[in-house]
Amino acid sequence: MNLEIKFRIASTDEDEKVRQFLREHFISKEPVNQAYPSRDDSMDEAFLLSLLPEGNIILAIDSTLEIEVIAGMACIGEITKNYSQESWEESETTTHPKWRDILKFMSHIEAKSRVCERYGVEKAIHLHGVSVNEKYRGKSLGKRLFEECFRVAQNRGYKLVSGDCTSLYSIKIAESLGMEFVSMVTYDEYNEKIGYKLFNPILPHTEIKTFVKHL
Numbered sequence: 001m002n003l004e005i006k007f008r009i010a011s012t013d014e015d016e017k018v019r020q021f022l023r024e025h026f027i028s029k030e031p032v033n034q035a036y037p038s039r040d041d042s043m044d045e046a047f048l049l050s051l052l053p054e055g056n057i058i059l060a061i062d063s064t065l066e067i068e069v070i071a072g073m074a075c076i077g078e079i080t081k082n083y084s085q086e087s088w089e090e091s092e093t094t095t096h097p098k099w100r101d102i103l104k105f106m107s108h109i110e111a112k113s114r115v116c117e118r119y120g121v122e123k124a125i126h127l128h129g130v131s132v133n134e135k136y137r138g139k140s141l142g143k144r145l146f147e148e149c150f151r152v153a154q155n156r157g158y159k160l161v162s163g164d165c166t167s168l169y170s171i172k173i174a175e176s177l178g179m180e181f182v183s184m185v186t187y188d189e190y191n192e193k194i195g196y197k198l199f200n201p202i203l204p205h206t207e208i209k210t211f212v213k214h215l
Contacts, residue, residue, distance in 0.1 A: 003139060004064050005071060007148045010057040015049060018057055021070045022048055026131035031166045031205035032105070035187060036098060036198070043099035048075050048129065058148055060141060071136040074145045075128040076152070079162065081117045083126070084110035101198060106164070108190060113183040113210040115162040125153035127163035130170060143173050154215045161213040168204045179211035
C-alpha cells in the first residue's frame, strides 16, 4: 500500500496524543537535549505543548490506516526582533536549571542570527522542532513537514520562516530546500564562551545552523 500523508493543525483536545509523540519521537532524541547533562525534559515538553492552543503544532497523519497514526510533527511559533532578549529574560527568572541553560543557549544563537532585524521584518515564523516517527523515516516526510510549515506561514501572511537546525539531518533538509544559511554556533564555541563544558554533543550533531526561507 502506498503511503498517503495528510497534514493538519492539531486541535486542543489532542494534547495527550501530541504529548506522547513528543516524548517518544522528539524531545529525548533532540540533539541539544542529548548534549545536556540532565534528562529532565519537563520544561521542554511544557513549552512545546504551549504552542497547541495557538494552532502552532502541525501533524502529518498516515491516512492509509483505519486509526489515525501521527507519522510526523512540526512545532512552530512567532518570533520578533526581541526573541533573543525574551529568551534571556526568561532564563533569568526560571527556577528550572536545565531550562535556564537551554534558554541562555538559545538566546546566544538568536543574538547571532538576528533574523527579524537582519531581514527587516517585524515578525517571522520560527521552526521550533520537526520530527518524524521512526517507522516513517526514509520517505522524505521531514522535507514535506518543512514545506507544510512554509505553506502555513504564507497563508498566515508571514514573509519569512526561520529555523535553528540542531541535527545534521535537519541541516541537510534545509539545504535541499534551498533555505538561506544565516549563521552557525558550535557547542565548543558556546562552551568556551561560558567558560566550562556544559554541552557534550553526540556525533554527528556538533553545531546549530540557522536558516531562513523567504516567502
